[in-house]
Amino acid sequence: MSKASHVRARSAHPHYPPRFTVENAKVLWQISCKEYEPVSFTHPTVVQAAGKWADPDFESLDDASRFALSQRISLCKGNKNNLRQLNCISLDGMPLNPIGRTGMSGRGLLGRYGPNYAADPIVTRVHPEDTNVLQMVVITRRDTGEDAIPGGMVELGDKVSHTLRKEFFEEALRLCEGNADMTKEIAEELNCVFDAGGEFVYSGYVDDPRNTDNAWIETEVRHFHLKADLAAKLPLKAGDDAANVKWVDITPDMELYASHKDWVNVVHYRSRTRAVCNH
Numbered sequence: 399m400s401k402a403s404h405v406r407a408r409s410a411h412p413h414y415p416p417r418f419t420v421e422n423a424k425v426l427w428q429i430s431c432k433e434y435e436p437v438s439f440t441h442p443t444v445v446q447a448a449g450k451w452a453d454p455d456f457e458s459l460d461d462a463s464r465f466a467l468s469q470r471i472s473l474c475k476g477n478k479n480n481l482r483q484l485n486c487i488s489l490d491g492m493p494l495n496p497i498g499r500t501g502m503s504g505r506g507l508l509g510r511y512g513p514n515y516a517a518d519p520i521v522t523r524v525h526p527e528d529t530n531v532l533q534m535v536v537i538t539r540r541d542t543g544e545d546a547i548p549g550g551m552v553e554l555g556d557k558v559s560h561t562l563r564k565e566f567f568e569e570a571l572r573l574c575e576g577n578a579d580m581t582k583e584i585a586e587e588l589n590c591v592f593d594a595g596g597e598f599v600y601s602g603y604v605d606d607p608r609n610t611d612n613a614w615i616e617t618e619v620r621h622f623h624l625k626a627d628l629a630a631k632l633p634l635k636a637g638d639d640a641a642n643v644k645w646v647d648i649t650p651d652m653e654l655y656a657s658h659k660d661w662v663n664v665v666h667y668r669s670r671t672r673a674v675c676n677h
């Protein structure tokens with residue numbers, strides 16, 4: 399997969415003020431940009447969540463807390479950008495986006511300075527009527543209205559594997575709000591699929607429209623392929639965070655949220671170059 403893209407991270411978001419425009423040639427921190435005046439924005443919900451799911455405001459941190467923050471970022475698990483992040487901590491200890499400028503400082507809608515971890519389950523099946531077509535479960539996001547992988551943020555102390563399962567059950571099967579068509583047998587069969595762990599697709603930076611110079615999303619993406627009989631009886635129902643959920647054909651021109659298409663392309667390529675998935 400080519401280096402993580404960084405286009406949505408410089409674009410508009412429905413809950414953000416307009417960003418300072420960063421042209422391609424001025425993205426890298428190493429490139430001098432004396433005229434750079436990022437818009438400072440941290441959403442009020444993040445400020446109110448200080449000490450809970452969000453970090454306290456950086457200015458309120460004493461030197462020891464700032465050092466602890468820089469240590470947290472340098473010790474992030476399994477993030478291949480680690481070394482780059484070590485180089486991406488500004489002199490006062492403020493984390494800097496490992497790819498480059500976004501036109502916005504602060505945390506926007508993201509609670510943590512530095513990386514905010516997510517997990518993304520790509521769940522596929524062979525099209526019920528056309529074995530040459532691979533389908534995947536997508537949700538429609540309420541914030542941007544775009545189709546997306548039913549991923550979510552990894553809560554403090556949770557494992558990625560737990561979040562992959564939890565987000566799919568909650569966002570695509572409405573586990574929290576209740577799904578009358580979800581039987582114990584289906585849940586057991588689906589849990590067996592998630593217990594197997596799926597296949598690794600990607601880990602690292604996400605080109606998310608909520609990213610800022612000081613807070614960004616990193617994810618782990620895993621692929622789970624369902625056999626036809628389980629896929630056929632899966633009672634898809636959108637959880638409260640999603641406006642809709644559906645099976646869609648994976649096609650070259652499909653459009654998805656953030657960097658999701660890049661990862662789906664990897665899964666699609668693998669499925670085409672291997673023997674047809676068991677179904």
Ligand code: RP5
Nearest residue numbers: 516549550551604606615617
């Ligand atoms: C994206 O945001 C990730 O790839 C993941 O799909 C999603 C997590 O954020 P929420 O959907 O929980 O807002 O960057």
